[in-house]
């Protein structure tokens with residue numbers, strides 16, 4: 001175990017699965033005191049047990065980041081426990097929406113996703129911000145996506161939220177210049193997690209069969225393991241890296257959206273249709 005996160009408290013949301021679970025385990029392994037939160041109690045407890053088997057301790061809390069009152073109560077409970085230690089807040093919780101194109105996406109489903117993927121990030125940051133400001137120290141890590149670098153068909157809600165996370169984080173970064181409070185925006189490409197499996201069909205157009213097919217396609221094309229993604233994120237925190245793109249697929253999308261800021265939509269359309277075979 002390296003101990004480079006000694007004397008740090010890592011608060012990570014969405015810690016019951018995928019990248020968040022690995023962040024909690026690896027941060028604990030690197031010496032941090034980990035407070036792991038998730039909406040799903042049973043798999044969250046599994047994260048804790050996985051850590052315990054390796055001799056790692058963490059505190060777990062059931063938390064819905066879409067619930068404003070719950071988020072502020074959570075911060076009120078946690079802040080006194082921090083006792084002046086450096087806080088690394090990792091806003092990782094997120095959901096996918098399998099609803100087809102914008103025409104077939106219900107506004108309620110769109111708002112449901114925004115409330116978790118964008119507002120969850122903003123309200124967690126706001127709730128813990130007084131601690132960061134008072135200490136003039138810490139690190140805020142926000143999970144955007146490659147879908148926060150480019151807009152993709154059938155992902156209108158997800159892209160809107162992830163572009164929002166990017167904008168929010170970059171605006172904070174400018175405000176925080178000259179302080180000891182750092183921000184990292186993370187833009188992962190495909191990571192082999194439950195995100196697509198958990199994104200059940202919504203609205204009236206898509207079927208369970210289409211979802212199963214899209215999940216199988218995603219499992220095939222997602223290039224990076226959650227273990228690797230979490231390792232890269234913690235390394236970015238250690239090195240105070242401000243922007244992290246994960247995976248070869250992520251780097252290709254990053255480059256294409258910068259080289260061809262308009263034409264990338266046409267270039268990627270064919271590849272997306274082929275990869276997901278959902279063109280509605």
Ligand SMILES: NC(=O)c1ccc[n+]([C@@H]2O[C@H](COP(=O)([O-])OP(=O)(O)OC[C@H]3O[C@@H](n4cnc5c(N)ncnc54)[C@H](O)[C@@H]3O)[C@@H](O)[C@H]2O)c1
Nearest residue numbers: 014016017018019039064065093094145190191193194195
């Ligand atoms: N997997 C990918 O390919 C990929 C790519 C780019 C970005 N991301 C982002 O990475 C982050 C982690 O996703 P993942 O791939 O590990 O997915 P995942 O589905 O494996 O894990 C997401 C976790 O968030 C939790 N969660 C969902 N809604 C919540 C809520 N309201 N409150 C608290 N917790 C909630 C889930 O219970 C789950 O444990 C997300 O923000 C996602 O958008 C993932």
